[in-house]
Amino acid sequence: MVASQTVADELDPDRLGHFDAIIIGAGVAGMYQLYRLRELGMRVRVLEAGSDVGGTWYWCRYPGARFDSESWSYGYSFSEELLQEWSWPEHFAAQPDTLRYLNYVADKFDFRRDIQFNSRVVAAHFDDAASRWTVTVESGEHVSAPMMITALGPLSAFTLPNIPGRDSYRGPAFHTARWPHEPVNFKGKRVGIIGTGATAIQTIQTIAKDVEHLTVFQRTPNWAAPLHNSKITDEEQKKIKASFPEIYERCRQTVACFIHNPDPRKTLDVSPQEREAFWEKLYSEPGFGIWIGNFKDMMTDEKANALATEFATKKIRQRVKDPKVADLLTPKNHGFGTRRLPLESGYYEAYNQDNVLLVDINKTPIERITPEGIKTSDQEYAFDLMIYATGFDGVTGPYDRIDIRGSGGRCLKDEWVDMPRTLLGMQTEGYPNMFMILGPHTARGNIPRNIEEVVEWQTGLIKYMREHGLTRVEPRSEAVDDWVTVVNEASAGLLSSKIGSWQTGVNRNVEGRNVPRVLGYNGGAVRYRGKIEKEAAEGYPDFRFG
Numbered sequence: 081m082v083a084s085q086t087v088a089d090e091l092d093p094d095r096l097g098h099f100d101a102i103i104i105g106a107g108v109a110g111m112y113q114l115y116r117l118r119e120l121g122m123r124v125r126v127l128e129a130g131s132d133v134g135g136t137w138y139w140c141r142y143p144g145a146r147f148d149s150e151s152w153s154y155g156y157s158f159s160e161e162l163l164q165e166w167s168w169p170e171h172f173a174a175q176p177d178t179l180r181y182l183n184y185v186a187d188k189f190d191f192r193r194d195i196q197f198n199s200r201v202v203a204a205h206f207d208d209a210a211s212r213w214t215v216t217v218e219s220g221e222h223v224s225a226p227m228m229i230t231a232l233g234p235l236s237a238f239t240l241p242n243i244p245g246r247d248s249y250r251g252p253a254f255h256t257a258r259w260p261h262e263p264v265n266f267k268g269k270r271v272g273i274i275g276t277g278a279t280a281i282q283t284i285q286t287i288a289k290d291v292e293h294l295t296v297f298q299r300t301p302n303w304a305a306p307l308h309n310s311k312i313t314d315e316e317q318k319k320i321k322a323s324f325p326e327i328y329e330r331c332r333q334t335v336a337c338f339i340h341n342p343d344p345r346k347t348l349d350v351s352p353q354e355r356e357a358f359w360e361k362l363y364s365e366p367g368f369g370i371w372i373g374n375f376k377d378m379m380t381d382e383k384a385n386a387l388a389t390e391f392a393t394k395k396i397r398q399r400v401k402d403p404k405v406a407d408l409l410t411p412k413n414h415g416f417g418t419r420r421l422p423l424e425s426g427y428y429e430a431y432n433q434d435n436v437l438l439v440d441i442n443k444t445p446i447e448r449i450t451p452e453g454i455k456t457s458d459q460e461y462a463f464d465l466m467i468y469a470t471g472f473d474g475v476t477g478p479y480d481r482i483d484i485r486g487s488g489g490r491c492l493k494d495e496w497v498d499m500p501r502t503l504l505g506m507q508t509e510g511y512p513n514m515f516m517i518l519g520p521h522t523a524r525g526n527i528p529r530n531i532e533e534v535v536e537w538q539t540g541l542i543k544y545m546r547e548h549g550l551t552r553v554e555p556r557s558e559a560v561d562d563w564v565t566v567v568n569e570a571s572a573g574l575l576s577s578k579i580g581s582w583q584t585g586v587n588r589n590v591e592g593r594n595v596p597r598v599l600g601y602n603g604g605a606v607r608y609r610g611k612i613e614k615e616a617a618e619g620y621p622d623f624r625f626g
């Protein structure tokens with residue numbers, strides 16, 4: 081069935097009101113929630129802004145997009161059949177493979193029949209008397225159900241820079257989160273890119289080989305370390321497929337659900353030689369080891385972090401030939417690992433190419449975007465194509481972009497303006513029957529692992545309600561206060577809490593988002609799991625039912 085037919089059929093007024101639940105988003109989270117609610121025999125409608133499944137992997141199809149986490153630790157774990165059928169081609173899969181995987185899952189479990197595509201949600205209002213959510217999409221059409229699950233993704237509200245003249249540029253210009261579906265030809269093109277976050281790093285290292293000339297406009301350099309990706313051999317594939325129980329058990333035991341976990345030693349417990357050898361080893365190994373598998377005090381102790389920062393600085397100097405460029409690429413305002421560490425494959429070496437230029441826009445600020453390209457304080461640059469790798473209004477941004485009204489018409493965006501208030505990152509008081517997947521204040525790390533955990537827990541709660549004839553749930557106010565305290569305390573000693581990044585909700589393109597906020601539970605996945613399991617085992621004492 082084509083998407084438009086689905087929309088028309090399901091928005092037939094005769095059918096309105098027959099859904100048991102509405103899920104917003106058909107990415108990794110929305111699809112899994114659909115699977116679990118179907119198991120309960122519920123009639124579910126998923127509303128998705130895109131024209132197909134995949135969420136972040138549907139939208140972020142920019143050149144070079146790929147996992148920074150091991151493919152075989154990223155896929156869904158709920159179906160042994162799926163685990164055995166699907167073969168990841170590389171240890172860190174490229175976006176086309178991940179999207180192919182999510183399409184494969186959608187086909188296998190026939191998800192599309194419950195998904196309404198091209199339906200961006202703009203409003204969700206709770207009707208107290210009827211105890212129902214009415215969810216409105218951009219076209220003005222709406223659906224309603226007693227329960228609403230937000231599977232919005234923490235990184236879906238992309239942001240463009242507020243630079244004068246932005247719309248005057250005459251050539252093609254793309255944000256990386258709205259990349260065209262057709263191939264973009266870079267051959268012989270002069271390209272300008274704004275941003276040097278994880279997305280820009282992947283884009284730059286990939287297109288630098290093809291473009292005639294690339295100009296990178298950098299405001300804040302980020303630390304980055306090698307990904308060391310490789311193909312999965314037949315031998316490895318067999319081993320991986322035989323080891324899923326161990327792989328997932330490992331992910332359950334680690335602090336962020338990746339296969340990596342902090343080294344139990346402190347940085348100064350070992351000699352300088354031993355330290356150096358350890359860091360060299362981590363730097364030469366695939367994945368997040370250098371970030372998550374580092375000494376356990378790297379993220380909490382200034383001195384320890386300064387030593388790791390020194391090591392990472394040395395690495396940049398070794399790889400970038402021009403010392404001035406190396407210096408420019410070295411972050412000065414945050415220590416190593418205090419922002420989410422991008423992994424790269426030849427990023428630094430791209431700056432050794434004659435056709436790549438790094439522009440420090442702190443020294444020569446961008447004054448405006450012109451019909452030809454970019455004008456900085458000292459020069460005009462002409463481009464055939466421009467790329468905005470300017471990131472996202474993280475975590476709360478996707479919620480702010482929907483007019484969410486709870487009991488008595490209260491407005492979520494207003495209530496969360498300074499700091500979100502949630503219980504376990506799953507629900508918020510005054511918004512009955514609104515279930516969040518990876519909302520603010522959940523444990524976040526290896527995203528599908530976190531998603532599966534939250535979805536299974538929320539499904540358990542919904543099942544409990546159905547079994548006990550309960551129709552309404554929301555968290556107790558005092559339990560929300562307690563959780564906010566726990567969340568704040570868990571972030572208090574972390575060096576990253578003071579640093580502006582999407583993880584702390586800082587985005588200078590969004591008004592009022594200049595100050596770091598605590599948007600995740602940083603006490604570790606194991607502790608988080610302990611808390612949610614206890615809550616369920618005790619019959620959900622922190623929730624009020626109706």
Ligand code: NAP
Binds near residue numbers: 149279297300
């Ligand atoms: P980001 O890390 O927030 O980076 C955005 C970049 O744009 C920053 O360098 C920022 O500079 C710059 N920027 C924004 N507005 C600007 C302006 N007005 N003028 C000049 N520069 C501006 O966003 P991202 O790179 O898209 O990455 C976000 C997250 O997505 C990552 O941390 C990661 O969690 C995820 N991601 C994952 C993968 C993967 O798994 N492999 C790949 C890509 C992204 P400032 O720092 O100065 O604001």
